[in-house]
Amino acid sequence: MSILVVAEHDNRELKPATLNAVTCAMEIASYLENPAIHLLVAGHDCAAVANAGAAIAGMGKVIQTDAAFLAQQLPENMAPLLRELAGDYSHILAPASTTGKNFMPRLAALLDVAQISDVSAVESADTFVRPIYAGNALATVQSSDQVKVITVRSTAFDTAETDSDRVPITSFEFCLEQDLSRFVSENLSVSERPELTSASVVISGGRGMQNGENFMMLEKIADKLNAAVGASRAAVDAGFVPNDMQVGQTGKIVAPDLYIAVGISGAIQHLAGMKDSKVIVAINKDAEAPIFQVADFGLVADLFKALPELEQAL
Amino acid sequence: MKILVAVKRVLDANVKVRVKADGSGMELANAKMAMNPFCEIAVEQAVRMKEAGQAEEIIAVSMGPEACQEQLRTALALGCDRGILVTADGEIAPLQVAKMLRELVEREGAGLVILGKQSIDSDNNQVGQMLAALAGMGQGTFACGAELADGRILVTREIDGGEQTVSLELPAVVTTDLRLNEPRYASLPNIMKAKRKPVEQLTPVDLNVEMDSNLKTLRVSPPAERAAGIVVQSVEELVGKLRNEARVI
Numbered sequence A: 001m002s003i004l005v006v007a008e009h010d011n012r013e014l015k016p017a018t019l020n021a022v023t024c025a026m027e028i029a030s031y032l033e034n035p036a037i038h039l040l041v042a043g044h045d046c047a048a049v050a051n052a053g054a055a056i057a058g059m060g061k062v063i064q065t066d067a068a069f070l071a072q073q074l075p076e077n078m079a080p081l082l083r084e085l086a087g088d089y090s091h092i093l094a095p096a097s098t099t100g101k102n103f104m105p106r107l108a109a110l111l112d113v114a115q116i117s118d119v120s121a122v123e124s125a126d127t128f129v130r131p132i133y134a135g136n137a138l139a140t141v142q143s144s145d146q147v148k149v150i151t152v153r154s155t156a157f158d159t160a161e162t163d164s165d166r167v168p169i170t171s172f173e174f175c176l177e178q179d180l181s182r183f184v185s186e187n188l189s190v191s192e193r194p195e196l197t198s199a200s201v202v203i204s205g206g207r208g209m210q211n212g213e214n215f216m217m218l219e220k221i222a223d224k225l226n227a228a229v230g231a232s233r234a235a236v237d238a239g240f241v242p243n244d245m246q247v248g249q250t251g252k253i254v255a256p257d258l259y260i261a262v263g264i265s266g267a268i269q270h271l272a273g274m275k276d277s278k279v280i281v282a283i284n285k286d287a288e289a290p291i292f293q294v295a296d297f298g299l300v301a302d303l304f305k306a307l308p309e310l311e312q313a314l
Numbered sequence B: 001m002k003i004l005v006a007v008k009r010v011l012d013a014n015v016k017v018r019v020k021a022d023g024s025g026m027e028l029a030n031a032k033m034a035m036n037p038f039c040e041i042a043v044e045q046a047v048r049m050k051e052a053g054q055a056e057e058i059i060a061v062s063m064g065p066e067a068c069q070e071q072l073r074t075a076l077a078l079g080c081d082r083g084i085l086v087t088a089d090g091e092i093a094p095l096q097v098a099k100m101l102r103e104l105v106e107r108e109g110a111g112l113v114i115l116g117k118q119s120i121d122s123d124n125n126q127v128g129q130m131l132a133a134l135a136g137m138g139q140g141t142f143a144c145g146a147e148l149a150d151g152r153i154l155v156t157r158e159i160d161g162g163e164q165t166v167s168l169e170l171p172a173v174v175t176t177d178l179r180l181n182e183p184r185y186a187s188l189p190n191i192m193k194a195k196r197k198p199v200e201q202l203t204p205v206d207l208n209v210e211m212d213s214n215l216k217t218l219r220v221s222p223p224a225e226r227a228a229g230i231v232v233q234s235v236e237e238l239v240g241k242l243r244n245e246a247r248v249i
């Protein structure tokens, strides 16, 4: 029985979320007989990614499908490619990123199987745990489908090692012409900081920050801690910062060693995205704010006074 | 063009929910239910397109218990023209919802289907993508912008790295993210008018869909509680704790 992991990448770099998905695959493999784990790198001019994938611990081989129409990994292209490969696998895994969440349900429907979203623990080869109700409950689900199509919650699994002896890279040719969907453009945020979902320290601002300029105060602290900067939905909706900074049920899920919430009330939808952080700090002027219920260290203070002090003290 | 919107009845987003003691599900008896917030955004998008002269008719579909009538009436009060209720007991799996929607899309000849990107109860984020696959349509998921242009639809999507725009052939499926629009409230006269709008009742059998899912929920349990924290009196004390006790900086 083999497991296929779909690599998360931008044609140049393998994204760390892939390594969490591989660890999930290894946990599943421990319940299978003669298991093998393969990595699919589907993209355009993505040889560097395939090379990086070949050194991941636990990998049997890397399958590379390199074609112009796969450059953006549009689901209308990814799902048919994966359907073509699916016959060889008992499990197909991808990170629960916006890319994986886009093509995996499409694949599942093509295979006429259920899809299992955001898996956070493995109980056996067919039984998995996943959060529901914004993380207010954990559902244990069992699948009797021939192929289990799974997206993996990255924060719930360690990253696999990347210094193994290289495994072979095989090329899989696949052609498809469709006009259902065409890529038009992309507007990506550029940042020198660590990626929000893999940073070991995250400092996030909420509506209490009052405007986008004030996020500079968080940036300065982030510089000192090598942290990523996040935000609540209210801060994104108000236009203080771009959408890709939103942490929460419907934004990004983070679980850093240290999460600092500043001017964030702690709505369940926000907690859903950060409450598995190791240490949580809350800075809020309202002592009754629900964020204090999950904080290891709470500071009841005006953020405009506390942030400059914090920057000084670091 | 006809637009089909899907609306789901879920626990109100503001209600704190608990797991049942026997682990069979959530404590939902007498809880306040509402239209899934992402579905409200889907309805709003459809209504705006109709107001802009881009659609002639909006059909709202809901699936679940008889009580979904409430959410359908809300959709009708917000500007949908008619409703379809597919009554079914218990939880309906995303693949089954997608199969029923596919059948309805075909029957109605819908030119566009708008759904929420996820429902805030099961948090699956699957139905739109599955429907698109089954119906052979393109999908514009997690949309923060949607515009008709030259017989196609341009969808701007919120992705992990920022935003992406795709152009889809019509008919297509769009799933909404939070920032696509700000839904309106229904006015009292419109709520009254909605009572007279037609709602067709169907069952999964009418749509030839088998309701059995190969994914079973064995149990539901509460997440681990976090240990109680402490309140620090100053930034200095905070930094001291983070350095010396928690050792995270």
Ligand SMILES: Cc1cc2nc3c(=O)[nH]c(=O)nc-3n(C[C@H](O)[C@H](O)[C@H](O)COP(=O)(O)OP(=O)(O)OC[C@H]3O[C@@H](n4cnc5c(N)ncnc54)[C@H](O)[C@@H]3O)c2cc1C
Pocket: A205, A206, A207, A208, A209, A231, A232, A233, A234, A235, A246, A247, A248, A249, A250, A251, A252, A262, A263, A264, A265, A266, A267, A268, A269, A270, A273, A283, A284, A285, A286, A289, A301, A302, A303, A304, B013, B037, B038, B120
């Ligand atoms: C379907 C749905 C999905 C959602 N998804 C998400 C999601 O993914 N992520 C998310 O974050 N939210 C999400 N939300 C929104 C969520 O419910 C809250 O509305 C949001 O998190 C509130 O953001 P906030 O804490 O910044 O703002 P508020 O709740 O307004 O809190 C602001 C806080 O700042 C404090 N404050 C103000 N001024 C100061 C000051 N000078 N010094 C110190 N403290 C100050 C206040 O005391 C207050 O506690 C979702 C909601 C819905 C319905």
